[in-house]
Amino acid sequence: AQSVTQLGSHVSVSEGALVLLRCNYSSSVPPYLFWYVQYPNQGLQLLLKYTSAATLVKGINGFEAEFKKSETSFHLTKPSAHMSDAAEYFCAVRPMSGSARQLTFGSGTQLTVLP
Amino acid sequence: ETGVTQSPTHLIKTRGQQVTLRCSSQSGHNTVSWYQQALGQGPQFIFQYYREEENGRGNFPPRFSGLQFPNYSSELNVNALELDDSALYLCASSSGPSTGISEKLFFGSGTQLSVL
Numbered sequence: 001a002q003s004v005t006q007l008g009s010h011v012s013v014s015e016g017a018l019v020l021l022r023c024n025y026s027s028s029v030p031p032y033l034f035w036y037v038q039y040p041n042q043g044l045q046l047l048l049k050y051t052s053a054a055t056l057v058k059g060i061n062g063f064e065a066e067f068k069k070s071e072t073s074f075h076l077t078k079p080s081a082h083m084s085d086a087a088e089y090f091c092a093v094r095p096m097s098g099s100a101r102q103l104t105f106g107s108g109t110q111l112t113v114l115p
Numbered sequence: 116e117t118g119v120t121q122s123p124t125h126l127i128k129t130r131g132q133q134v135t136l137r138c139s140s141q142s143g144h145n146t147v148s149w150y151q152q153a154l155g156q157g158p159q160f161i162f163q164y165y166r167e168e169e170n171g172r173g174n175f176p177p178r179f180s181g182l183q184f185p186n187y188s189s190e191l192n193v194n195a196l197e198l199d200d201s202a203l204y205l206c207a208s209s210s211g212p213s214t215g216i217s218e219k220l221f222f223g224s225g226t227q228l229s230v231l
């Protein structure tokens with residue numbers, strides 16, 4: 001079974017600082033990988049997804065993530081944090097041959113941006 | 116705004132009762148999936164419906180059941196509620212091939228269920 005581990009349930013950064021949210025996956029073959037963001041009282045919004053086309057994936061709101069097969073990682077980064085980035089972030093995985101909707105999510109990382 | 120609406124937004128039930136949660140998909144979407152998000156956890160896949168038939172299920176007991184209607188709206192039913200069923204329930208709609216990676220999920224804001 002596939003799984004994802006998000007290191008750090010809470011991350012705090014200062015406004016303007018680098019954001020780094022960690023995600024490692026467990027799978028016998030490279031899966032599809034996703035990052036979602038959840039703002040308070042809202043559903044999940046897709047930030048970006050890895051589909052094997054390119055290892056460096058650019059998403060919305062200035063976020064990007066790099067797929068590293070040797071490290072089984074898919075960390076999310078943003079060069080300069082903004083106050084509006086404060087939210088919960090989820091890494092998710094699904095097998096390349098599975099259903100498009102059967103995602104397995106990590107437990108999430110709450111990002112706080114300090115003024 | 117994703118176009119996916121869920122009702123009610125909040126619900127309080129007691130143990131042993133039954134509950135029905137509703138989801139209205141985005142226009143043109145023929146697939147809906149349901150997720151349970153317990154406090155402090157990531158969403159867990161419950162099941163999905165494609166053109167009114169269940170075509171995928173996660174590790175949830177049979178007391179979790181669903182329906183999808185011809186207009187592609189959907190219901191999640193939970194019987195014999197337990198305290199651990201307290202969670203945010205999210206539905207997501209989509210369209211296109213069932214295995215298409217280009218397909219995008221649109222999530223609703225969820226129904227917060229509290230079981231006392």
